[in-house]
Amino acid sequence: MTGESWRVELPDGTCRAVPAPHADSGTLATWLENNGIALNTRCGQRGWCHGCKIEWQHATGSQQTVRSCQLMPDAVPPDVALLRVPLRSQRGESLHGLRSFEVRTPLTQPWRRPGLGLALDIGTTTLAGALWDLQSGICLATAAQANPQRSFGDNVVSRIAYACDQPTHNSHLQQVLIDGGIRPLVDALCELANCDSATISAATAVGNTVMLHSLAGAPLAGFSRYPFKPQFLAAHSLSAAALGLPWSGAIDLPPSLGPFVGADLAVGALAAGIAEPGPPALLIDFGTNGEMLLRTPSGFWATATAVGPAFEGGRLRCGGPAGPNVVTRLSYADGSWQLTVLDASPGTLPRALAGSAYIDLLAIGRAHGMLTAHGRMVRSHPAVQMTTIDGDLTPCIQIVDTLLVTEPDIAELMQAKAAIGAGIATLLHHASMAATDLVALHLAGGFGYHLPVRHALAIGLLPALPADRIQLHGNTALGGASFLLQSVDNQALDMLVAQTQVIELNTSPGFEDRFIDNLALDC
Amino acid sequence: MTTLAATLTTAIQTGNRKLACAATSEALAGGIAPQSILRALMDGMDDVGRRFRSNDLFVPEVLIAARAMKSAMELVEPHLATGDRPTGHSVVIGTVEGDLHDIGKNLVAMMLKGAGFQVIDVGTNVPAADFMAAIDAHQARFVGLSALLTTTLPSMRHVVSELKAKGIVARIVVGGAPVTAEFAASIGADGYAPDAAGAVDIMRGWLANP
Numbered sequence: 001m002t003g004e005s006w007r008v009e010l011p012d013g014t015c016r017a018v019p020a021p022h023a024d025s026g027t028l029a030t031w032l033e034n035n036g037i038a039l040n041t042r043c044g045q046r047g048w049c050h051g052c053k054i055e056w057q058h059a060t061g062s063q064q065t066v067r068s069c070q071l072m073p074d075a076v077p078p079d080v081a082l083l084r085v086p087l088r089s090q091r092g093e094s095l096h097g098l099r100s101f102e103v104r105t106p107l108t109q110p111w112r113r114p115g116l117g118l119a120l121d122i123g124t125t126t127l128a129g130a131l132w133d134l135q136s137g138i139c140l141a142t143a144a145q146a147n148p149q150r151s152f153g154d155n156v157v158s159r160i161a162y163a164c165d166q167p168t169h170n171s172h173l174q175q176v177l178i179d180g181g182i183r184p185l186v187d188a189l190c191e192l193a194n195c196d197s198a199t200i201s202a203a204t205a206v207g208n209t210v211m212l213h214s215l216a217g218a219p220l221a222g223f224s225r226y227p228f229k230p231q232f233l234a235a236h237s238l239s240a241a242a243l244g245l246p247w248s249g250a251i252d253l254p255p256s257l258g259p260f261v262g263a264d265l266a267v268g269a270l271a272a273g274i275a276e277p278g279p280p281a282l283l284i285d286f287g288t289n290g291e292m293l294l295r296t297p298s299g300f301w302a303t304a305t306a307v308g309p310a311f312e313g314g315r316l317r318c319g320g321p322a323g324p325n326v327v328t329r330l331s332y333a334d335g336s337w338q339l340t341v342l343d344a345s346p347g348t349l350p351r352a353l354a355g356s357a358y359i360d361l362l363a364i365g366r367a368h369g370m371l372t373a374h375g376r377m378v379r380s381h382p383a384v385q386m387t388t389i390d391g392d393l394t395p396c397i398q399i400v401d402t403l404l405v406t407e408p409d410i411a412e413l414m415q416a417k418a419a420i421g422a423g424i425a426t427l428l429h430h431a432s433m434a435a436t437d438l439v440a441l442h443l444a445g446g447f448g449y450h451l452p453v454r455h456a457l458a459i460g461l462l463p464a465l466p467a468d469r470i471q472l473h474g475n476t477a478l479g480g481a482s483f484l485l486q487s488v489d490n491q492a493l494d495m496l497v498a499q500t501q502v503i504e505l506n507t508s509p510g511f512e513d514r515f516i517d518n519l520a521l522d523c
Numbered sequence: 524m525t526t527l528a529a530t531l532t533t534a535i536q537t538g539n540r541k542l543a544c545a546a547t548s549e550a551l552a553g554g555i556a557p558q559s560i561l562r563a564l565m566d567g568m569d570d571v572g573r574r575f576r577s578n579d580l581f582v583p584e585v586l587i588a589a590r591a592m593k594s595a596m597e598l599v600e601p602h603l604a605t606g607d608r609p610t611g612h613s614v615v616i617g618t619v620e621g622d623l624h625d626i627g628k629n630l631v632a633m634m635l636k637g638a639g640f641q642v643i644d645v646g647t648n649v650p651a652a653d654f655m656a657a658i659d660a661h662q663a664r665f666v667g668l669s670a671l672l673t674t675t676l677p678s679m680r681h682v683v684s685e686l687k688a689k690g691i692v693a694r695i696v697v698g699g700a701p702v703t704a705e706f707a708a709s710i711g712a713d714g715y716a717p718d719a720a721g722a723v724d725i726m727r728g729w730l731a732n733p
Contacts, residue, residue, distance in 0.1 A: 046673075048701065161673035224674035225621025226648055374538070374584055411581035418583070506623035506647070515626065516590050519583045 001056075001076045001083070008037060011087040011351060021073035028054070028068035028076070028083075033151060038091040042154030042314065044162050045069035049315075051091075051154075055084040087351060087402075088317060091150065098128045098446045099142040101479035104273025110137055111488045115201030116193075118186065119481035120251075121264060122207030122215060123147060124156050124288055125312065126446070127181050128478050131189040134202060137486060141192035142478075148180030149173055149214070154309055155288050156210040156223070156260075163220035174217040178243055182215075186245065200247040203240060204254065204485045206477050208262035208289065208304075209233065212253050215243075228259035235490065254484055254493055257293075258502035260304040265291040266497055267480025269300075272442040272473055275496050279439040280431075282424065285476060286311060286445035290420050293500070294427045300500040301431050305423030310416040311355035311447045318403045320352025322450055327353045329452065330360040330399065332368060335382060337399050349402045356450040358413055361397065361405055363455035366521050370397060373520045375410040414519050417461045421518025424463055426508050430501070435463030444476035459521050527555065528563040531595070535567025538587035543595040557602040564599070568592045568637025576720040585719065586626070589633040596636070611638075612730065615657045615693070616667035617645035621678040624671035627699060630719040631667055638723045640665075651685035658686075663693045665726050668712070670699040680710040687711055694729060696722050 005017040018035045025031040029039050029052045040051030052069040059079040066075075068089075076083070098121075117132040128144040152162040152173065163170045190197045205215060209230055210223055216238055222229035236253040243251070254263040265285055269275040272283050274295040285291045288309050294301040313319030313326075322328050322342055327350045329340035339357075341350045353361075365371035370381045377384045377395040387396045389406065397405045428435060441462065443451055453470050456462045462470065473479070484490060505511045527550050534543035543564070550560045571588045574580045580588075614635055618628050625647045632642045645657050658666060666686065670679045679702070683695055697707045698716035707715035714729075716722035 048703065157672050157674060164674060225672070225678060226623050374587065375581070408581060411583050414583045504623070506625070512626050512629065513590070516586050519587060 001080045002078050007082045008032070009082055009084040010037070011085060011090050015082075025073055028066075028071050028073055030069075031073055032068065032085070037085060038151070039068060039085065039089050040091045040154075040314070041069055041151055042158070042309065044153035044158040045151070046158075051089055053086065053089050055086065056080040057082050057084070087320070090320075091146075098123075098126050098449075098475050099130075099144045099478070100449060100474035101130075101271060101476065101482070102473060103271050103479045103483045105270045105275055105483060105492070107137075107483065107486060109488045110486050112137065113201075116140075116195060116199050117485045118189070118200050118203040119478055119485050120182065120185075120203065120205040120207075121475060121477040121481060122177070122182075122205055122211040123264070123477070124159070124208065124211060125150065125154070127185050128475055129185050129189050130478055130482050131193050131195075131200075132482060132485060134486065139482070140195070141189045143185055143188040143192060145181065145185050145188070147211075148176050152176075154314060156208065159214070160210060160220045160223045163214075164224050170219055170221075171217055173214050173220075177211075177214055178245065183245060197246045198248075200240075201249050202485060203247075203249065203251040204481045205251050206254055206263040206267050206481045208264060208291070209256040209259055210262075212236070212256065212263060215251075216253070217243075223259060230256070230259050232256075233258070252484070254481075254490065255497045257302050257497060257500050258304075260289065261291055261302045261502050264477035264480075265293050265302060266493060266500075267484060268444055268476030269293055269295070269480070269496055270483045270492065271476035271479030272444070272471075274440070274442065275492050277499065280433055280437045281440040281442065282427070282438055283442040283444065283476065284420070284424070284448065286420075286443065286447040286451075288312070288314075290423055292423050292427055294431055294433075296431050296433070300496060301427045301503060302500050303423055303427055303503040303505055305419045305505055307416045307419045308412075310358075310412045313352060313355055313358075315412055316353070316358065316409045317406050318353050318399075319358065319409070320354065322354040322356065322446065325351050327357045327399070327403065328450055330357045330364065332364045332383070339400065349400055351402070353399065353403055353405070354450065355447045356452055358405070358409070359452050359455050359459065359461065361399075362410070362413060362521060363452075363458040365397070366459065371410065371521060373522055375407065375414050375521060377407055377410075414521065417459065418515045418518040420461060421463075422511055422514040423505060425514040425518070426503060426505055426511055429510065429514075430503055430508070435465065438463065438465060439469060441465055441470045442473055442476070443470065444473045446475075448472060449474045460518065527553070528559065531560060531563035532567040532570070535564055535588055535592050535595070536570055538584060538591050540587075540591040540594050543591040544598060547595040547598045551598065551602060557599050560599050561596070561603070564592055564595050565637045565639060568633060572634040572637060572720040572723055575718070576724070585630060589630050592633050592637065611640045612664040612726075613641040613643060613661045614665040614667055614726065615643045615645060615654060615661060615663040616669070617649040617654060617657075618647040618669045618671070619675055619678045619682050620648055620650045622670050622672055622675035623647045624669070624699075627671060627719065628667075628669040631669065631698065631716070631722045634719050634723050635667075635726070638727065640723075640726065649682075651682045654682060654686060655689055655691070658691055658693050665729070666691070666693050666695045667716075667722055668695060668697045670697075670702060673701040676701055676706065683710045683712050696725050698722055
């Protein structure tokens with residue numbers, strides 16, 4: 001490719017003229033990202049995944065697919081006229097649901113004082129914030145944005161690996177989080193609330209333990225191998241000014257439960273109203289790590305299970321996070337699919353399927369005999385078609401022209417489902433309880449907010465409970481952080497942390513059995 | 524026996540644990556030689572490995588099949604006299620120090636058993652010295668090292684260099700999600716398994732062309 005600008009075709013079919021790369025532009029993936037076309041570089045540009053694959057077309061008409069994180073721009077032959085970003089390589093930036101929260105624990109002694117309060121939820125994928133008037137206890141604004149560390153990988157392990165690669169990387173990750181994430185998020189909140197960020201007088205930040213370390217600039221090396229040695233789990237206080245943020249005062253970090261079970265889950269129990277021992281209840285915060293807290297009459301059990309990005313649409317052929325023009329729900333009648341599309345733009349085809357739509361597909365697929373319990377497509381079913389994908393004739397379920405589901409997609413979803421199911425079963429086992437003992441199941445997180453409960457029950461993603469025991473909460477981490485911001489003390493939280501036993505699933509005998517038990521599409 | 528053997532093989536191929544266990548019990552009760560039962564089970568698992576390799580089976584199906592295999596083998600093993608045990612070449616397999624993940628490693632172990640190897644599974648979070656001790660004790664021909672986390676790759680490098688420094692003759696195959704052929708070569712491993720069935724292929728290849 002030559003010239004002052006290069007043509008890049010986006011998944012929606014539109015073309016962009018991007019200023020041509022120069023010697024310092026880095027890899028093709030980096031150049032695209034710096035020009036506002038972020039790719040799904042979930043392995044942290046190590047060349048292990050397919051998330052950065054782009055296509056180009058030679059003047060002869062022949063096409064080539066390349067890993068853009070492994071190529072410098074000068075590797076693009078001069079006769080190429082167009083670079084094409086396929087849907088599966090586009091990084092989803094949408095954050096629907098994560099700004100919504102509620103708090104079920106009553107604030108018996110609200111801490112009313114002048115000033116603005118900031119609650120932050122630092123997720124591996126998404127950052128969310130709420131700005132509060134601490135005098136009136138009114139929420140002035142909520143906002144969310146992608147965690148800019150995503151270019152270093154889509155999960156905490158790839159961030160830890162990056163931090164351990166070079167001595168400078170740990171502080172670089174911190175800088176990226178603050179400059180590219182927290183500061184713009186706070187600016188957005190202040191603009192929405194029409195106030196000055198310098199007037200923020202209190203802040204509480206929650207997140208998984210790794211993210212809180214990254215915010216504090218603490219070394220991530222202690223998370224790299226078992227036995228894990230985090231620098232801190234106890235409550236912590238940081239100076240906003242020292243982090244380069246535009247207000248004076250502290251950012252309070254509540255205590256974490258364990259190396260991979262963070263303050264986000266602990267405060268989530270406050271939001272869900274299960275922070276004190278009582279009748280058995282389970283809180284599941286769905287993310288790339290599924291964090292779970294089981295409340296019992298005598299204490300708490302917590303764990304984290306490696307779900308992977310499938311429920312957020314990651315690693316699925318036509319998957320994407322819920323957002324504009326994305327299918328969030330599916331139904332099937334008279335041999336055709338009906339779609340619910342979020343903020344559909346007229347005249348355009350939907351661009352991706354959200355995790356919730358895949359749950360619908362699995363349940364409907366099983367109920368209508370399109371899928372076997374092992375996740376295979378039934379070739380003879382009219383909804384199943386044979387299509388050539390990557391040169392192989394393979395069965396698929398075509399939802400609309402632009403969206404299809406394949407057997408490897410189903411296999412990926414089954415493993416995510418099994419991770420959740422095995423986590424739940426292991427916690428219940430340690431507490432000597434059965435799923436039916438649960439009086440309530442609280443679901444949190446972006447995926448949890450949109451979860452089609454009936455279908456999630458049908459495929460065995462959730463334990464078989466009456467649907468009225470299942471409650472959707474939105475972002476319990478943000479709700480819990482907001483609660484703490486306005487509480488006189490942290491006593492309830494400290495009690496919870498002291499009474500919680502954290503289970504490491506990989507050392508729990510029977511985890512593998514439970515994982516396999518939960519793979520099948522109906523339990 | 525032929526129909527029962529076919530049933531055993533099919534039960535593993537389809538991951539039907541109940542059928543695998545029922546047929547195994549029936550065969551044992553009917554006086555069929557334990558090693559013939561084992562052979563039929565291994566045939567099933569071997570086929571699963573082959574079909575996984577050719578993308579004909581996916582991870583969930585393979586895990587389900589491996590568990591059916593494991594359950595049936597647990598029934599057979601108490602009936603095997605020492606002389607009946609598979610006399611194949613021995614393989615020491617484990618997950619490297621600092622890493623607790625074992626589902627992938629267990630799958631490789633089961634596929635190796637299916638292929639007739641004697642498998643010595645030393646577990647997870649295994650330091651080089653423990654690998655060394657097991658290799659010596661069992662005169663192992665091969666070693667399989669697993670790591671699931673990017674962050675435990677340095678540990679894999681360490682284990683390989685320790686084993687090589689001790690001058691072991693056993694050849695080392697490495698694998699796991701973050702492991703690449705380049706990485707395997709860079710740490711001095713003798714072989715790289717891109718997936719569970721790959722480990723079997725490599726070791727078989729070495730036996731055919733020592």
